[in-house]
Amino acid sequence: MVRRSIPHYDLYGDQAVPGWSNSFNFEWIPERSGPNNWEIQPHVHDAFVQLLYLTQGTVQVQLDSARHFVRAPCLLVVPARTVHGLHFSPDVQGAVVTATQKPLESLASVLMSELLPVIRTPTVLPIEESSRHADALMPLFLAVEREYRHPASGQVAAGMSLLTALLVQVARIQDSLQTATPSITSRKSAQIERFRALVDARFRTRLTVDACASELGVTAGQLTRLCREVLGISSLDVINARIVHEAQRDLVYTSTTVKQLAAALGFDDEAYFSRFFRKQTGQTPREFRASVLAQMSGTAAAPVVLPSS
Structure with missing residues (x-):
């Protein structure tokens, strides 16, 4: 039997950066998926959690051994060490943030321990556009983008704080759907x-x-x-x-x-x-x-x- 090898990246296609570092990144989904023909092959981030917010289009997603087909609007949470692959439709729109998971967990353990399972659980979360919590998602993603693209003193602290606020909204959306949404059920x-x-x-x-x-x-x-x-x-x-x-x-x-x-x-x-x-x-x-x-x-x-x- 041939042993498969799953690549380990920082961001897809990039050399993995050290897991002990504190960092975060913002991209629009087409920036990376477009040049890769909308196909992100299965890979792993050793120390980074990703949040993807699809506002348009569809995605076929693999999270470890589970596979899903979902339409926008939806959120994907991909914790560190989760094998994941994505195939987007060419009309996809949305944002993705990547951040070192351990600092986020440290913040969550102090501020709101209920966020720990949100950070650690691979999740596919459908969004009800009428939800008042969903209204807060894009403004937070845009705030993360501004912080990422305009470096200044305290950038990491501000970025991690904004990401914590984003995770709070994810938890609220889960609660509003009255489900813990652990998408991995196998x-x-x-x-x-x-x-x-x-x-x-x-x-x-x-x-x-x-x-x-x-x-x-x-x-x-x-x-x-x-x-x-x-x-x-x-x-x-x-x-x-x-x-x-x-x-x-x-x-x-x-x-x-x-x-x-x-x-x-x-x-x-x-x-x-x-x-x-x-x-x-x-x-x-x-x-x-x-x-x-x-x-x-x-x-x-x-x-x-x-x-x-």
Whole structure:
């Protein structure tokens, strides 16, 4: 059997940017889909959530193992690590925003925890044009566009705040339809979501594939086959990617030593953690931190002396 490979992008066709970064992007749907003959092949964003608002046309959408055909007006929510592909009609119109998911989740956990399932659940949401909540959607998308296209002090903070307001409207529309709208209803997709939730909750405990499989009521082999079929990667890859994502963010945005970080992520030995990190990223934790801090300061990636662990 030939193992398929699902591309991982920042935006479709672009090289993926680091998942530890804070960023957001705005585009009109035809900008990217038009040059691709209205076809966006299945791919994954490792750290980014997307919200698409179709105001005209139709779309055939794949979200993990589920497929839908929907007409405008509608909203699509595509969380990080969701395999998704889209085929638009040539008359499509609408907007799409892409943002780093973890900062949005952090804001939601403080401001409105009910937004967390909105951010994390792949969703196809029909819009009733008469809905008073729907009236607020396009003004918010346009505000995000203005913030994105005119960089100024506090751009990321303003953008993330506007996106949080946009997610509030999505939640209100869901409530008005009296449905939780988890568009992924297949058994396979439900199992994947349970697995992801388990990994998010316990990745700091050196979670094993066997332990996950046991908790989900499947064998380790079944879980790995399921992940390869739906996500294009193994179950161990899912766990390792979550650990690396957290490690990269802490290395960039905190002064935590490598030894402290290793312990916080469930590694008893700093050297073992460093070997694990290098295998996953091609760099040691110290090399990664030095390189990124140099880039962020606008200097060349020269060796940086870091505190000992």
